[in-house]
Amino acid sequence: MKSGYVKENYVSDAAIFETPAPKYWTCALVIFLLVYPLFGSEYMVYLLTVMCITLIGALGLNIVTGFTGLISLGHGAFLGVGAYTSSILTKSIGVPFWVALPCAGLAASFVGILFGLPSLRLKGLYLAIATLAAQVIILFVIRQFPGLTGGDMGLIDIPRPSFFGYVLDTNTKYYYLCLILAGGFLLFSRNLFRTRIGRSFIAVRDRDISAEVMGVNLFSTKLTSFAISSFFAGIAGSLYAHQVISIVPEVFELDLSIFYLSVIIIGGMGSILGTIHGTIFMTMVPEILRMTADMMSGISPNMSALLPHLKLFTFGFLIVFFLVYESEGLVKIWKDIKNYWVLWPFKY
Amino acid sequence: MDFIVQLIINGISLGCIYALLALGFVIIFKASGVINFGLGEFMALGAYICVTLLSQYHVPLIPAALLTMGFAIIMGLTVERVMLRPLIGESIISVIMVTLGLAAMLKALIIMVFGVKALEYPPLVSDEPWFEWESVFIDNIYVIVMIATAVCIVSLTFFFKRTRYGNAMRAVANDQIAAQSMGMNVGRLFALAWSIMAILTALGGFLLGAQSGLQIGIAHIGLRVFPVVILGGLDSIVGAIVGGIIIGILETFSSVYLGDYFAGNVGEVTTFIGLIVILMVKPFGLFGTEEIEKV
Numbered sequence: 001m002k003s004g005y006v007k008e009n010y011v012s013d014a015a016i017f018e019t020p021a022p023k024y025w026t027c028a029l030v031i032f033l034l035v036y037p038l039f040g041s042e043y044m045v046y047l048l049t050v051m052c053i054t055l056i057g058a059l060g061l062n063i064v065t066g067f068t069g070l071i072s073l074g075h076g077a078f079l080g081v082g083a084y085t086s087s088i089l090t091k092s093i094g095v096p097f098w099v100a101l102p103c104a105g106l107a108a109s110f111v112g113i114l115f116g117l118p119s120l121r122l123k124g125l126y127l128a129i130a131t132l133a134a135q136v137i138i139l140f141v142i143r144q145f146p147g148l149t150g151g152d153m154g155l156i157d158i159p160r161p162s163f164f165g166y167v168l169d170t171n172t173k174y175y176y177l178c179l180i181l182a183g184g185f186l187l188f189s190r191n192l193f194r195t196r197i198g199r200s201f202i203a204v205r206d207r208d209i210s211a212e213v214m215g216v217n218l219f220s221t222k223l224t225s226f227a228i229s230s231f232f233a234g235i236a237g238s239l240y241a242h243q244v245i246s247i248v249p250e251v252f253e254l255d256l257s258i259f260y261l262s263v264i265i266i267g268g269m270g271s272i273l274g275t276i277h278g279t280i281f282m283t284m285v286p287e288i289l290r291m292t293a294d295m296m297s298g299i300s301p302n303m304s305a306l307l308p309h310l311k312l313f314t315f316g317f318l319i320v321f322f323l324v325y326e327s328e329g330l331v332k333i334w335k336d337i338k339n340y341w342v343l344w345p346f347k348y
Numbered sequence: 349m350d351f352i353v354q355l356i357i358n359g360i361s362l363g364c365i366y367a368l369l370a371l372g373f374v375i376i377f378k379a380s381g382v383i384n385f386g387l388g389e390f391m392a393l394g395a396y397i398c399v400t401l402l403s404q405y406h407v408p409l410i411p412a413a414l415l416t417m418g419f420a421i422i423m424g425l426t427v428e429r430v431m432l433r434p435l436i437g438e439s440i441i442s443v444i445m446v447t448l449g450l451a452a453m454l455k456a457l458i459i460m461v462f463g464v465k466a467l468e469y470p471p472l473v474s475d476e477p478w479f480e481w482e483s484v485f486i487d488n489i490y491v492i493v494m495i496a497t498a499v500c501i502v503s504l505t506f507f508f509k510r511t512r513y514g515n516a517m518r519a520v521a522n523d524q525i526a527a528q529s530m531g532m533n534v535g536r537l538f539a540l541a542w543s544i545m546a547i548l549t550a551l552g553g554f555l556l557g558a559q560s561g562l563q564i565g566i567a568h569i570g571l572r573v574f575p576v577v578i579l580g581g582l583d584s585i586v587g588a589i590v591g592g593i594i595i596g597i598l599e600t601f602s603s604v605y606l607g608d609y610f611a612g613n614v615g616e617v618t619t620f621i622g623l624i625v626i627l628m629v630k631p632f633g634l635f636g637t638e639e640i641e642k643v
Binding site: 065069071073115117118119121122125126128129130132133136137140143144255258261262265306309310311312313315316317318319320323324325327 | 383385431434435438440441442444445448449450451452453454455456457459574575578610612613616617620621623624628631
């Protein structure tokens, strides 16, 4: 924090960028991301698409867990709800994508509210347990209707989105869609916490008794937060389904919820920038693990079979490591580095 | 009629194992207010260690049991020292997330070390049923389960009500900072709590594996503890037992009677639907303390 730097009116206090420099860097980043497919590799474009989708999901989880203080273990299942809704709507009923996408979000939101109603009435960690139940129940229900959802075998041949005849059939075209959507949701989330509703979420997290005294209705605030979070999860799930063309129930199990939790814990709970950091980091980790496994496969051929378990182990380990040593996540490390750079040779 | 009695007995036996796991959960919650999501993995780890000792290394039963208990105690101490002590005083959310991370690590570790195939149990008890009346069987293993559970209940209730350490753990659960200012060694008490939990869950896992086979899917059963503790009350030992037996019977009956209509694991889903219902109707559970503030 530079000294002698003051804010003179409410507009500048609530601004997203405090100084001009980040604005220019952000513009540069956006331009870079937009032109990247022209010279980048197809695989990196695919990875960036995955990052955008994960970002939307992680933003949702951060809203409910990082900003409102409610642990949700059912995020994977809500992604599943969104994925299956969107796939069934576009594949079996032929609904166009730009209708199916919001429907997926709304369906996930609705299911979220369903599970939130009994548990959000109570203070404490009951949402965590209820979302665990949701995780189990939702996946069970998905498996019950093989005619509709393909049961255990899942759905295949999910159509790529098409806008008035223009089909997004290549990775690059889908990348632009996800990029635009991720940017939109990012802007929405960042602005959410400049509004009264967003600040009420933070109030509920920090000291709910005081929030109640000030007139924040705890139950409806928590429910709204959970509904928004599930909506994001539904959108992310739908985007995921249309990217990978085929989905199975196993993808949306508890492991996915733990993955998203690790994204926000490692990136920084309660911070939008932290979500971005966490997403990039956690998308890179499986890639690095895969490369390591490939390198080691010369020495020990079993490595690639162990890969999914190695991934789970690393996620768990990273969660524990970051919680014990740097509980505010990567974004704190980033801020510390920035402060050091700006303030050197002074400490503050 | 006999069939129903048999189902009830099976349900009670399964329920006793759930009760053991729930006891482990309640210990941790009573001592530190932490919801341990890694219960299933602790259970699986203890069971795997014990069975490996018995079958692969042919260690006789009593030394194997003692070794497993020792291992469980070491696990509990390590977890407490490495993960919980740095987080004393931090928000409870962090500790819960740590248990989640630990669960993920343990699960992956078990698969990597022991593999995914089922492990064989050495023959422990004879196949002759202990009690046979018309067509109702009570297998020997069920008897062992029930006796073990009863022993655990009695000793733990005594521990928490009468001994110094038990009362100290309850004090720490009530108010960590006040307990610290009274001079209680919170770290050591957590270590004790986690060790007891590790022993209980290892025992539960071992018995569960003896009843239905041991493979990594067993860790999933750890999630089953949540309906039990919600029904019984998060901090009640009696509730853990009663809840465990009720959930065990519920699961057995629903998987037998409803299993034909639905694909997948009906018993499990029924218990979780029961969880949601209990949250709506009686969130403190049957015996839990009514400290939960309603919003």
